[in-house]
Amino acid sequence: MADEINNNENEIDLNALKAVRLAKLDELVKAGEDPFRLTKFDVTHHASDITSDPQEGMHVSIAGRLMSKRIMGKASFAHMLDRSGQIQIYVKRDNLGEEKYDFFKKQLDIGDIIGVVGDVFVTHRGEVSVSVTELTLLSKSLSVLPEKWHGLKDNDLRYRRRYLDLICNPEVKDTFVKRGKIITAIRNYLDGESFIEVETPILNTVAGGAAARPFVTHHNTLNLDMFMRIAPELYLKRLIVGGLERVYELGRNFRNEGMDIKHNPEFTMLELYQAYGDYTDMMTRVEDIYTVAAHAAGLGDKITYQGREIDISRPWRRVTMRDIVKEVTGVDFMALTDAQARKKIVELGLELEGDKNNAECMYVAFDKLVEATLIQPTFVTGYPIEVSPLAKRSDDGLTYRFEFFINGWEGGNAYSELNDPIDQAGRFELQRKMAKRGDEEAQAADDDFVEALEYGMPPTGGLGVGIDRLVMLMTDSASIRDVILFPTMKPRSKK
Numbered sequence: 001m002a003d004e005i006n007n008n009e010n011e012i013d014l015n016a017l018k019a020v021r022l023a024k025l026d027e028l029v030k031a032g033e034d035p036f037r038l039t040k041f042d043v044t045h046h047a048s049d050i051t052s053d054p055q056e057g058m059h060v061s062i063a064g065r066l067m068s069k070r071i072m073g074k075a076s077f078a079h080m081l082d083r084s085g086q087i088q089i090y091v092k093r094d095n096l097g098e099e100k101y102d103f104f105k106k107q108l109d110i111g112d113i114i115g116v117v118g119d120v121f122v123t124h125r126g127e128v129s130v131s132v133t134e135l136t137l138l139s140k141s142l143s144v145l146p147e148k149w150h151g152l153k154d155n156d157l158r159y160r161r162r163y164l165d166l167i168c169n170p171e172v173k174d175t176f177v178k179r180g181k182i183i184t185a186i187r188n189y190l191d192g193e194s195f196i197e198v199e200t201p202i203l204n205t206v207a208g209g210a211a212a213r214p215f216v217t218h219h220n221t222l223n224l225d226m227f228m229r230i231a232p233e234l235y236l237k238r239l240i241v242g243g244l245e246r247v248y249e250l251g252r253n254f255r256n257e258g259m260d261i262k263h264n265p266e267f268t269m270l271e272l273y274q275a276y277g278d279y280t281d282m283m284t285r286v287e288d289i290y291t292v293a294a295h296a297a298g299l300g301d302k303i304t305y306q307g308r309e310i311d312i313s314r315p316w317r318r319v320t321m322r323d324i325v326k327e328v329t330g331v332d333f334m335a336l337t338d339a340q341a342r343k344k345i346v347e348l349g350l351e352l353e354g355d356k357n358n359a360e361c362m363y364v365a366f367d368k369l370v371e372a373t374l375i376q377p378t379f380v381t382g383y384p385i386e387v388s389p390l391a392k393r394s395d396d397g398l399t400y401r402f403e404f405f406i407n408g409w410e411g412g413n414a415y416s417e418l419n420d421p422i423d424q425a426g427r428f429e430l431q432r433k434m435a436k437r438g439d440e441e442a443q444a445a446d447d448d449f450v451e452a453l454e455y456g457m458p459p460t461g462g463l464g465v466g467i468d469r470l471v472m473l474m475t476d477s478a479s480i481r482d483v484i485l486f487p488t489m490k491p492r493s494k495k
Contacts, residue, residue, distance in 0.1 A: 017144045021109055021141070027107075028107065035137045036139060038136070038138055041115040042061055043062060043063050043115070044062075045062055046062065047064070047086060048084035050062070050120055050128060050130070051085070055120060056121050057120065058120040060118065060119070060120060061115065061117045063113070063114065063116075064113065065111060065113050065141075065167065066080060066108060066109070066113070067081045067086060068110065071105055076091045076104065077090055078091060080116070088128070088130070089116055089129060090129050090130065090131045091104050095118075095131060096134075096135060103137075104135060109140075110141070111144065111145045114135060114137055116132045116134065117134035145167065156489075159487050160492070162486060174475075175471075175475045175482065175483060176483075176485060178471070182296045182467075183467065187250065188292075189289065190272065195248045195274075196248070197247075197248055197249065198244070198247050198248070200249055202229050203226045203227070203229070204226060204227045206227070208230075208234045208443060208446040209229075209235075209390075209443075210233065210443065212231075212256075212441075213257055215254050230253055231253055231464070232249050232271050234449045236248075236249060236271055236273050238449065240273050240275050240417075240457055240460050241452045245275040245458075246274050248270065249270075249272075251269070252269075253269045261481075263480065264481065264484055264488055268467040269464055270463075270467055271462070272463050273417070273461070274460065274462075275458045275460050276459055277460065278400065279402055282462070282463040283414070285461075285463055286316075286379075286465065289470075290470070291314070293470055294312060294474060303473060305407055306476065306478060308407070310375065310406060316377040316379055316404070317377065319378060320380070321380050321382045322362065324366070324374075324380060325365050328369060328370045331344050333362035333365065336361075338356070341356070342356060345364055350365065350369075354437065354439075357384075359385070359386065360384050363383065363384050363386075363387055371405060371410065374408060375407055375408055377406050378404065378405050380402055380403055383398060383402075385398065386434075389428065390415060390418055390424075391415035391418055392416040392419070392420075400416035401413070401415045401416075402414050406473060407473065410466075412463060412464050413463070414462060414464070416459070419453060419458070420453070424450050425447075428443075428446070471483040
């Protein structure tokens with residue numbers, strides 16, 4: 001009850017402050033000084049340009065948000081925030097003129113966006129500042145920023161009002177600046193390796209390329225249900241058939257599944273395909289991608305995530321699923337009969353749906369008991385065919401597939417791609433049967449893709465990398481919501 005009263009009081013206080021600001025706006029408009037009338041302001045420098053290499057007497061024009069005011073009679077100090085950080089400004093009546101100085105003192109509020117022109121100097125305390133000779137109000141802030149000392153800490157509010165989060169929490173802005181640099185570095189790396197960036201449909205008629213539940217929408221003109229893409233894989237491999245040889249797409253995928261610190265319904269995925277390569281080549285690509293990403297984020301080969309050191313220097317560990325499951329559980333599932341393997345799963349305290357074979361039992365044990373133990377970067381190879389319908393079959397009856405794991409998370413997935421159209425058609429038929437038995441993770445069959453394979457696809461290595469999880473690691477972010485500017489949120493209830 002006390003919290004409710006405090007919240008009501010805060011709301012009343014904020015409404016009162018907003019009313020004051022609206023009154024100031026009304027005064028400005030009546031005086032012909034509408035703060036929203038201007039269309040541009042010439043900016044010559046940003047805060048970091050000035051503070052990183054201060055040159056006393058340099059004439060600058062800067063713009064940003066007013067974050068503090070310290071009125072001191074005939075002269076005052078304030079701080080402005082722009083995209084690069086904060087800088088102090090010195091506002092003196094003798095330099096600005098009495099009317100403009102009075103305007104600064106009485107009309108400007110914290111949060112207002114202003115432009116100033118002036119000269120750089122360093123105060124007696126050593127703070128780089130700008131002595132203002134011209135000041136312009138560029139936009140009026142009608143709502144009050146979160147309280148100075150406590151800032152914006154409530155995670156739910158931070159994610160809903162990311163604009164306030166970016167203003168109040170400098171580390172958040174830094175995270176997204178690093179994200180942009182990481183993505184640029186990855187693109188530059190792939191472009192330098194002769195990959196072509198392409199765009200494939202987001203609206204699909206078949207939800208293929210991965211085992212996931214899709215979002216369904218409806219195209220009115222065609223009177224056709226369509227799916228938000230869960231993966232671009234099958235379209236990208238059509239381009240390999242078409243002769244592009246090296247392609248990648250870096251964009252959004254959509255999966256209608258659960259949400260937690262590692263999952264958001266829409267997320268960013270990198271997928272690339274390299275003709276005449278295989279899944280071992282994709283291991284090299286992963287190591288390269290993580291290396292360039294770390295360097296873009298200002299990191300070396302050792303990164304710290306939530307207090308834990310992770311060594312991403314190459315080569316990463318490579319191990320078969322059979323060996324790592326035996327190492328952790330003591331069970332060699334591939335040496336057992338199907339019945340013996342199912343019995344072992346029960347003995348390990350795990351649940352099993354349906355009559356799984358020994359390879360599928362091995363995968364269940366890996367998924368439930370092993371994955372979380374893989375803290376240092378590890379490539380796990382040799383996945384069962386039943387969970388790898390798009391990967392080439394290996395001689396041991398498994399597949400040429402790996403997933404890589406860091407911090408106990410899956411970071412991505414790669415295959416020596418299945419290019420046999422007859423085998424692919426059979427795999428899709430198996431997936432259809434699994435779906436009829438109620439397996440919600442069975443992949444949708446794409447007969448048009450099989451037809452594309454019939455024209456001939458060269459041996460190809462393919463790779464998918466989760467960009468959001470990569471950025472989480474590189475920015476030491478605890479949740480995927482901390483690296484997605486506008487994560488999916490349940491609408492707030494209206495009273």
